[in-house]
Amino acid sequence: MPRRRRPSFGGRRRSRRGARPRLPAVPRRSVPLGRRAPAVDARTAPVPRRPARTAVRARREPRRRGVLLPVNFFLDDPDLVATFDRGVPWERVVRLTEGPEADVAETVATWREMLAVAGRYIGTEVASRARAVDAIGVVRDDGRIEMNEPLKANLKGLADLGLIGLPLPREYGGSGLPFTLSAFVIEMLARACPSTMVQFAFYTAPAAMIVRYGTEEQKRRYVPRLARGEIIGAVAMTEPQAGSDVGKVATEATERDGCWTLNGRKQFISAGNGDLVIVLARAVRGSRGLDGLGLFIADRADGNYVVERAEHKFTIRGSPTCALMFDGTKAEPLGRPGDGWHGILSFMNESRVGVGIQGLGIGTAALAAASAYAAERRQMDRPIREHPMVAEMLLDMETSVAGLRALVVEAALLQDTILTRPDAPERHRLRELTPLIKWYGAEEMIRVCRLALQIHGGYGVVTEYDVERHMRDSLILPIYEGTSQIQALMAVRDLMRAILQRPTGLLRGGPSAALAGARFPGAVGRDLAAGRAALIRTLRGLMAGLVRRGGIGLLRGSRQPTDAELAPFLLHAERITETLAHLHVARALAEASARIAEHRPLAARAALRARLVAERNRLTIAAGDGGVFARIARWRSAQR
Ligand SMILES: Cc1cc2nc3c(=O)[nH]c(=O)nc-3n(C[C@H](O)[C@H](O)[C@H](O)COP(=O)(O)OP(=O)(O)OC[C@H]3O[C@@H](n4cnc5c(N)ncnc54)[C@H](O)[C@@H]3O)c2cc1C
Structure with missing residues (x-):
């Protein structure tokens, strides 16, 4: 019998019953901060979430002043647990990262245990310091620029738990764990404190680039220290x-x-x-x-x-x-x-999925806050969540968050596949999904935060509640790692290239193989098919315009379109991207709901929404540019 490989965590191999992951210093039950051992540095101590001034409190807020109640961002989040338990084909992931002889059940159990430990630390300590991290901001002290103490404490705690170098190779001090697993940690961190998540990413991001492109000496010099969180x-x-x-x-x-x-x-x-x-x-x-x-x-x-x-x-x-x-x-x-462009591009593509996951975390935080608030806040003799317009907002948010999570899991799996087999055909699918995840993770999660703020009414703009922070934090998402417009241009240029290579695709299921092959029973299938048909009609109209301007030679591949010929097409890049993103989210959610039955109503909702978005964008695009090009021409002539 071949020996089975044991799962590992924190760079060392562990069996489930043997050595355990380093456990966080999180109180097992509610303990007044002053009595915790070892003594807590007042500058880094988690700030207990304050009860709100009104009768309305988030469900998980501590009931007593000065008390830090343990919250687990993994175990206490039913959708995250369902995604882990039923939404990920772990056998494939384990085989990819641990090899064919690994014990799948044991490995997955260890990983689950690790997420429970991480979720408890992040949900309890990191989350409770988030307000302080935000309020203090960056420390500027006599010319020195530093992270603030609560943020440093968060990173130290994550390093102590061995969570910093999760995806880095074991031979350079990392844990060698799959990205699919790291994605859960990143999401929880972004939910707790997006600033901490960004800083956390800048241990692994440079380390991963050094692992990929560096000399052996550079790898030995930098990566182990980055993986341990000693340098950033x-x-x-x-x-x-x-x-x-x-x-x-x-x-x-x-x-x-x-x-x-x-x-x-x-x-x-x-x-x-x-x-x-x-x-x-x-x-x-x-x-x-x-x-x-x-x-x-x-x-x-x-x-x-x-x-x-x-x-x-x-x-x-x-x-x-x-x-x-x-x-x-x-x-x-x-x-x-x-070769720098090639190197930076692969970094950016991975980071773009990371920003999508950051959006997922922030959206999850906003949804949790809004759900708790809407259950407790009463107006007109009932909890506000029983007012249909508020209920619809909550359902809408839940659909977007669950849909993004389904798409993120799919992308993470593709990422793990191409990290082990760089030439795998999955590369093309990941390339298709990356700008969509970044776009949707930014734009849709901003909308989720906006709805959460609205549900809080006047309290939404008060700094004592967290939703205003979620709103502010969400606004970075469409800017860094390529703005939403740049994501749209990337998505649509690839789409157009595919159409020009195989124009007959527009007569069948369209240029996206994943969407063309998506078949689901009932209303989900009908709505998705209708949405896809609206997208194909839109693309046909835009291609017809392109051919009118540039000639039939474009379709025969005899030449590439010029920028001027492309402009009317690219004007609508963000609308097409929005349609594509909604269709893929609905598809991913429908696929996931085969394993996670609770997702079925959300998948139906996502499919209907995708159809409506596709139809709205088709009509807008067909209506013409509304004078955009005339305005640009006027600006240009005014400059001459
Ligand atoms: C908090 C923060 C952290 C950051 N971290 C990093 C980092 O670690 N490393 C790093 O290198 N950079 C970082 N950036 C920079 C970030 O990636 C850039 O801000 C971003 O790429 C946009 O560049 P810009 O700000 O110059 O905007 P511009 O490129 O000037 O864009 C301005 C506007 O014009 C639009 N636009 C530009 N070109 C087009 C076009 N062709 N078609 C349609 N619209 C267009 C953009 O979408 C945007 O809306 C960070 C930025 C911020 C704010």
């Missing part, structure tokens, strides 16, 4: 003149006698005040656009570069967003100078 890094692309237009990056990397130096400025760099930064710079003199870029690692030690400032902002306030200045900064190439 940043990834710097954006410059004052180069935001969405990455091709305008001007920071220069120059080599002399085998040593590289950087000169230039970076803007809006998350965790830019950390210990190192991976910089996208122009490595080939005279190169333009996306060619000739390179990735470089620069250590911050000895004032190697200057952290000029941290921006004052109203969203993810705890996470330092820094302006950096490089002036003769010593740096080492990460990978081949000149």
Whole structure:
């Protein structure tokens, strides 16, 4: 009999009955903070969630002042537990990451136990510090820029639990766990405190890039310390003149006698005040656009570069967003100078799914707050959730959150597959889903937060309640890692490429294989088919316009369309993306509801909504551009 591999957590192999994950210092029952051992530093102590001034309190709020009640963001969230228990094909994940001989049941049980431990720490300690993290913001002390103490305490707790290096390889000090599992932790963290989640991501993001592109020496030097949370890094692309237009990056990397130096400025760099930064710079003199870029690692030690400032902002306030200045900064190439765009693109695509998961966490927080509030707040002699308009809002939010989660699970699984087999065909499916998850995770979760705020009435804008913070935090989602408009352009350019390669697809199920193959019984199937048909009609209309402008040669593939020919199509990129995202969310939820029966009513709702969104966008697009191009022409002529 071949020996079965045991599951592992925290970098070491453990059996279920043997060594346990490091347990968090979370009280087993409610304990007054003052009596906890070891003594708690007042600056880092979790702030007990205060009971609201009115009679209305969230269900999970502590009933006594100064008492921290344990809350578990995994075990106390029925949808998250159902997703773990029934929504993930764990056997596939275990085989992918632990090998064919792994004991699936034992591994999954250990992973579940790990999430319960993480959920308890995150739900109790991280969540209770979130207000303080937000209120204090970034510490600016005599020129030094630092994370605030509650945020540092969160990260220390996560490091103590061995949660920092979850997806990093075991040989470099990580836990080597699948992304599908990390996604649960990221979601819970984003629900508890999005600033903490962002900082948490900047241990693994630079480490993963070093693992992928670095030399053996670089991996040994940086990755184990990042995986243990001893140092934190940043990834710097954006410059004052180069935001969405990455091709305008001007920071220069120059080599002399085998040593590289950087000169230039970076803007809006998350965790830019950390210990190192991976910089996208122009490595080939005279190169333009996306060619000739390179990735470089620069250590911050000895004032190697200057952290000029941290921006004052109203969203993810705890996470330092820094302006950096490089002036003769010593740096080492990460990978081949000149291949930088390729490297940064794979980082961005993974981060985009990460931002979608962040949206999921924030949306979950907003939904939980609104559900609790609507159950307790009474107006006109009944809980407000019994007023149909409020009930509809809650149902709508629940559908969006569960739908996004179903799509995230699908993407995480694809991610795990291509991490082990980079050439797997799943690459194309992940490429299709990535901008949709980022777009929906941002735009739809902002809508969810907005509804949560509305459900709170006047209390929604009062800082004593958390929904105003969820609203503020959600507003970063459509901006970083590529704005919503850039996601839409990516999604629609790929779609158009697929249509131009195989125009006959528009006569059948459309250019998306996943949507074309989706078949479900009953109303879900009918609504999805109607939504898909509306999308195909829209695309046919847009393609007909493109061919009118550019000639039939475009369909024969004899040439690519020019920017001017594409413009009327791309004007509607966000509408098409919205339709695509809703269709995929409904499809993913319908597929998940085969295993999670509770999702069936939500899947039906998502399918109907997708159909209505598709129809609305079809009508809007068919109605024409409403004078946009005339306005642009006027601006241009006024400038001449
Ligand atoms: C809190 C925060 C953290 C960040 N962290 C990092 C980080 O760690 N590393 C990093 O490198 N960067 C980071 N960024 C930068 C972020 O990725 C950029 O802000 C983002 O890419 C947008 O660039 P921009 O701000 O220059 O906006 P612009 O690119 O100037 O865009 C302005 C507006 O124009 C729209 N627009 C631009 N081009 C087009 C187009 N072709 N078609 C349609 N619309 C268009 C955009 O969608 C947007 O609405 C961060 C930003 C913030 C605010």
